[in-house]
Amino acid sequence: MSIANTKLGGLVAWIDERTPLTATWKSATRLAGYYAPKNVTFWYLFGTLAIVVLVSQLITGIFLTMHYKPNTSLNESGIPLAFASVEYIMRDVPWGWLIRYLHSTGASVLLILVYLHMFRSILFSVYQKPRELTWLLGMAIFIGLAAQTFVGYLMPWGQLSFWAAQVIINAFSQLPFLGQDFTIWLRGDYVVSDATLNRFFSFHVIAFPAALLWLLIHHVPHTVKDIRYFLAFLIVCVAVIFFRPEAGGYFLEYNNFTQANPLQTPQHIAPLWYFTSYYSILRSITYPLFSIDAKLWGVLGMFASMLIFALLPWLDKSSGKTIRQKGPIFKLALALFVVAFAALSYLGTVPTDPQRLLLAQICTFIYFAFFLLMPIYSRMDKPRSNEGRGAR
Amino acid sequence: MGSDEKFDCGRRRLMAAAAAAGSVAGVAAATATLIPFVASMKPSEQAKAAGAPVEVDISRLKPGQMMTVEWRGKPVWIINRSPEMLETLKKTNAKVSDPNSERSLQPNYCKNETRSIKPGIMVAVGVCTHLGCSPTANFRKGVESGIDAEWAGGFYCPCHGSTYDLAGRVFKDKLAPDNLEIPPYKYFGDAKIIIGEETKGA
Numbered sequence: 001m002s003i004a005n006t007k008l009g010g011l012v013a014w015i016d017e018r019t020p021l022t023a024t025w026k027s028a029t030r031l032a033g034y035y036a037p038k039n040v041t042f043w044y045l046f047g048t049l050a051i052v053v054l055v056s057q058l059i060t061g062i063f064l065t066m067h068y069k070p071n072t073s074l075n076e077s078g079i080p081l082a083f084a085s086v087e088y089i090m091r092d093v094p095w096g097w098l099i100r101y102l103h104s105t106g107a108s109v110l111l112i113l114v115y116l117h118m119f120r121s122i123l124f125s126v127y128q129k130p131r132e133l134t135w136l137l138g139m140a141i142f143i144g145l146a147a148q149t150f151v152g153y154l155m156p157w158g159q160l161s162f163w164a165a166q167v168i169i170n171a172f173s174q175l176p177f178l179g180q181d182f183t184i185w186l187r188g189d190y191v192v193s194d195a196t197l198n199r200f201f202s203f204h205v206i207a208f209p210a211a212l213l214w215l216l217i218h219h220v221p222h223t224v225k226d227i228r229y230f231l232a233f234l235i236v237c238v239a240v241i242f243f244r245p246e247a248g249g250y251f252l253e254y255n256n257f258t259q260a261n262p263l264q265t266p267q268h269i270a271p272l273w274y275f276t277s278y279y280s281i282l283r284s285i286t287y288p289l290f291s292i293d294a295k296l297w298g299v300l301g302m303f304a305s306m307l308i309f310a311l312l313p314w315l316d317k318s319s320g321k322t323i324r325q326k327g328p329i330f331k332l333a334l335a336l337f338v339v340a341f342a343a344l345s346y347l348g349t350v351p352t353d354p355q356r357l358l359l360a361q362i363c364t365f366i367y368f369a370f371f372l373l374m375p376i377y378s379r380m381d382k383p384r385s386n387e388g389r390g391a392r
Numbered sequence: 393m394g395s396d397e398k399f400d401c402g403r404r405r406l407m408a409a410a411a412a413a414g415s416v417a418g419v420a421a422a423t424a425t426l427i428p429f430v431a432s433m434k435p436s437e438q439a440k441a442a443g444a445p446v447e448v449d450i451s452r453l454k455p456g457q458m459m460t461v462e463w464r465g466k467p468v469w470i471i472n473r474s475p476e477m478l479e480t481l482k483k484t485n486a487k488v489s490d491p492n493s494e495r496s497l498q499p500n501y502c503k504n505e506t507r508s509i510k511p512g513i514m515v516a517v518g519v520c521t522h523l524g525c526s527p528t529a530n531f532r533k534g535v536e537s538g539i540d541a542e543w544a545g546g547f548y549c550p551c552h553g554s555t556y557d558l559a560g561r562v563f564k565d566k567l568a569p570d571n572l573e574i575p576p577y578k579y580f581g582d583a584k585i586i587i588g589e590e591t592k593g594a
């Protein structure tokens with residue numbers, strides 16, 4: 001075992017030395033010799049695991065593409081071919097169910113890891129000078145992944161696939177400068193249809209993966225290679241896939257096991273859990289402000305809540321590099337933000353009522369206050385290690 | 393010597409001009425390359441043509457009943473409103489955000505209190521003006537409706553909770569900004585409606 005381990009380690013080191021990735025990184029940054037201390041390796045693991053899952057998504061995707069048909073025309077029993085081909089994968093393709101569950105669960109796991117990775121980035125202020133660009137690339141990856149899961153979600157052509165695409169594409173029509181013509185162009189039709197499914201398929205299997213890989217090559221500074229973490233992670237994933245592949249409707253929604261019906265919206269619609277916080281924000285803004293419709297505010301709020309992370313390098317004025325060095329005010333703000341994010345995520349999965357709406361509005365406020373007030377409160381904390389700087 | 397200098401100056405100017413022209417040409421070429429790709433994603437002629445009018449037989453639609461047909465890929469509702477249902481429109485007048493349908497979409501001949509050609513029969517595109525879900529009809533009254541105690545019947549959008557009255561007018565303080573769209577339609581005799589064809593001279 002230990003021999004195999006060192007051999008593997010040797011191989012990894014051999015490749016590492018010869019890849020342009022490491023070389024560019026080493027020459028281009030001041031942080032070349034920087035390695036995470038042992039006790040925080042755990043926090044640095046998520047990015048690496050995310051890459052592992054991404055590779056798994058690519059592989060399972062290749063095999064799903066062999067059987068999947070991006071076609072909305074009806075077969076002889078009146079079922080859209082796309083929907084039927086996914087059922088076929090689940091029932092008739094040998095091991096098809098496993099490959100499909102790996103792919104659908106993989107998407108959720110990937111997003112969990114990305115969120116944890118972003119959380120630790122805020123925890124340790126990793127985006128501060130001179131790593132703003134790395135952070136922006138990372139944000140581009142986050143947005144790219146969101147887009148990738150969104151177009152992928154249309155593939156099964158289920159009820160939720162259809163209506164999620166309908167709502168989000170219409171949301172784009174609200175953005176300044178884009179408008180109605182843009183959505184018609186994006187759908188390739190006046191309604192979500194076969195043309196839409198085909199181009200989303202093309203984005204999902206070619207355009208977005210290519211773009212994501214390119215971004216990834218430029219973003220990843222170093223990876224954690226501790227085999228024990230990978231084993232533990234693997235066990236958890238396998239357990240989920242075998243015992244709760246749909247994770248009680250959170251990873252794969254039950255309503256999506258019904259074929260798309262453009263004439264009827266299901267009684268309860270919600271996106272998958274990783275988008276529900278933004279979705280809550282969309283729903284919670286119900287007041288017109290400055291003579292702009294609530295509709296536009298909601299859509300702007302939704303997109304802004306995803307994009308605002310990109311501003312962190314310029315919002316965070318704290319001088320502490322790790323959470324231990326940060327003052328209590330920053331820690332409190334971060335804790336509040338995490339609570340608000342979790343609450344919004346939950347609220348987005350359930351139908352609203354007046355109390356829930358109020359709660360969502362409060363959480364939306366906290367969400368944006370965390371970012372917009374950061375230049376103020378992150379300066380208020382006195383750094384412990386470096387008395388001189390914050391004294392003003 | 394002097395002629396040499398002059399020559400140099402001329403060459404410099406020439407090079408600058410060439411560079412400028414070159415970059416303009418480059419940008420133009422890049423744009424020209426993009427055009428076919430961007431244009432290829434627009435709706436095809438086939439998609440544009442798919443919008444034929446739909447003929448609907450409403451002879452068996454009883455008061456209080458509703459039917460849905462597909463027109464241009466969208467749900468179109470036809471509702472036979474009873475006198476009692478029409479009565480509720482007076483009460484909702486004060487609660488809807490665009491009672492006279494000033495900013496909403498409808499043919500001129502439907503810009504009236506009932507938003508229809510004949511008061512009883514309502515025809516509307518069943519697509520929420522917020523982000524395009526299809527609202528659910530809820531004709532029950534009050535608490536029983538599960539919406540609120542004052543509910544007099546109407547439509548509820550499951551996506552983000554916008555509500556509409558029985559003329560498809562959106563209630564105040566909801567996400568949807570406008571009333572439901574009324575498509576162009578005309579009567580063909582008493583029992584038939586053609587959706588997608590204008591009523592002439594009305």
Ligand code: FES
Pocket residue numbers: 520521522523524525549550551552553554567568
């Ligand atoms: S789509 Fe109807 S309320 Fe949003």
